[in-house]
Amino acid sequence: MPASEVSPPVPPEGAATSPDHAVQLAVRGMTCAACVARVERALNKVPGVAQAQVNFATEMATVQWVEPLDQAQAAAQTDTLLAAIERAGYHAQVQHADDAVVEEVVPWWGVWGAVLLGSVASLPLVLPMLWGAHHFWPAWVQFALATPVQFLLGARFYKAGWAALKAGSGNMDQLVALGTSAAWGLSMWLWWRHSHSTDPHAAHTAPDLYFESAAVVITLVLLGKALEARAKRQTTAAIRALQSLRPDTVHRQGPQGEVEVPLKQVLVGDILIVRPGERIPTDGVVIEGSGHVDESLLTGEPLPVSKAPGSPLTGGAINTESRLLMRVTAVGGQTMLAHIIRRVVEAQAVKAPIQRVVDRVSAVFVPTVLLIALLTGLGWWWAGLGGEVALIRAVAVLVIACPCALGLATPAAIMAGTGAAARHGILIKDPEALEVAHRVQVVAFDKTGTLTQGRPRLVDWQVAEAIGLDRTRALQVAAALQTGSEHPLARAVLDEAQRLSLGLPAVSALQTVAGRGIQGVIAPSEGTTHAWALGSTRWMSELCPNASLSPWSDKLDAWHGQGHTVSWLLRQGQASEGRAQTAASADASWQVVALMAFGDELKPEAAVAVQRLHELGVRTVMISGDNRSAAEHIGRQLGIQQVIAEVLPGDKADHIARLQAGQGGERQVVAMVGDGINDAPALAAADVGMAMANPQGGADVALNAAGITLMRGDPTLVPAxxxxxxxxxAKIWQNLAWAFGYNIIGIPLAAFGGLNPMLAGAAMALSSVSVVSNALLLSRWRA
Incomplete structure (x- = not known):
């Protein structure tokens, strides 16, 4: 047995995200990045909160407790959080990760209706300007058209702006409300002044009014918000697609026969009937029937997967061809689908590191814009252009400033990227893993189950001639020892013994020796009780330091040349019942009895994955517990650039650290790819851990083992x-460049008179939409 076969302990599933440590809240009413800062301040002031993060794009708040809470404490603390958000001027409700995505239910007329009414009122004010007739309408008509837009359709800006002012912060609504109110108020002042003018020509001329600027700006901002909401909704499409995989009702088999019941009533152990074309309602195992199941939306696997009695079923997959009976093994939040949804929701709710920098900028954005607008107005008035022109240019500054684009730049890209990845079977646990992965320079692979199929078979074994033991007895002893192991090599020995219909002798005192093998005492066959050991070459050399390998050299060379893994079967002299000799007290009484060779086929996609990584400029390494000759044979077949062999499980993390140190002291960013069970320490030590799920089970463990989970055993998902x-x-930096560049260019342009308020309003409305639309281009990505 090779050194890699002993699994380290795995953290309890869900420990990091269990309800007693954190809660997620759906927050409604935020209009820009400044609102995010305000909600975070309100939540962080609540006693017992360790950290609160609010994501503007998802409108979700993730709150971590200082210490774990029981159910009653968590409920009371959550009520306090909801009250704090209400006091800050927003609305919130608890969001469970495996629940449906909470979306603000707004009738279409509440969004597009306001845009339509604003357009109907604003269009008559704008059209004459296109004809060069700025003063076409009498003042009272302009007033009648613009005022409802200003104070009815624009009421939301006054309400949200006032709430922010009471909380001592600024937001985009204040900029819009101040800017449009200034334009409307200036128009009222000019109209009143004109109507009371003593100039005899005043009666025959129309005043220069700016009602159309106020109305058009509000209409354009409402249009931008509607388009932004629509675009943001598309970024949650991946979550909604996953949630739609759960049927509302199922067919349960009971004493009265087949009964249709709600999915929520299903319990572990129930027998369910899945007809052709129906979705698998929850996780389970096939007990009757066979056929193919489409798991593409869960794992990204394009081809249906064959199922037979004993095969596992994952909720959300589609039964494509035949009737299946299944026994339920998990329900509700414990299903694989619920875990996937939870990971996607959590990844999209947590902020990326770069977003924290943006938040600091957003916190001072609105006060800075207000100051610039004030200086603009005073500057132009002092320059002698008059109060009217000065005010209009100050209004343009207020209207063009857009903190929304800053708030959406990073989360919109992350939401689109994680959603696209999830559709192809790449589950990204947190934005930090996504942000670090693009800088990876070295990818280290585990061998078994990652680059190979993970289903080794016993291809041959040879017995020492001097021992006087036949091949059958050697296999019986090896299989008896392996009854105490869950390692793939143990399964291979047991399968071969079962194929040959061999009975197994009784075994006692079984003991696993970490990273080396297994040993035990076998009942006597010919009057002598022996202690036996089966394990790696490293262990054999420790137990039999003086053993001569010359009788085995030809076989060893042949098997290593074929890339086979080798295990040694050893026997010790007479041992008392229930006592096995340990490695620590090894002596020369151990004898080599047999040599066993195991073969494991390479995954057909492995070589393609390595080639694609090289095309990306990434160096490849394989870290294996296998013997050096076999590992190097696999490495040569795949084109892997560096092979590190004969590594104990606990030492893999040390090798990751050496790879990170790099050559010449230059730090390297390293990703580790493993099965999420044996490689947990190395996955944690790497800059990015990629846990590969496998059809033999362990996918739920893999979900908790690394920052990125590959939902099917396809190595090409690594370069993907x-x-x-x-x-x-790249999208994040494009969005940030646009958001900062827009404000850096647009605000000075408006301050120096290059934009009127209407054009400024249009630019502001389109800035957020452009950021989200750019991020949505990621939805076209294909693995």
Missing amino acids: ALDISRRTS
């Missing part, structure tokens, strides 16, 4: 994960 990370990172 790096690719979507690089594309998402």
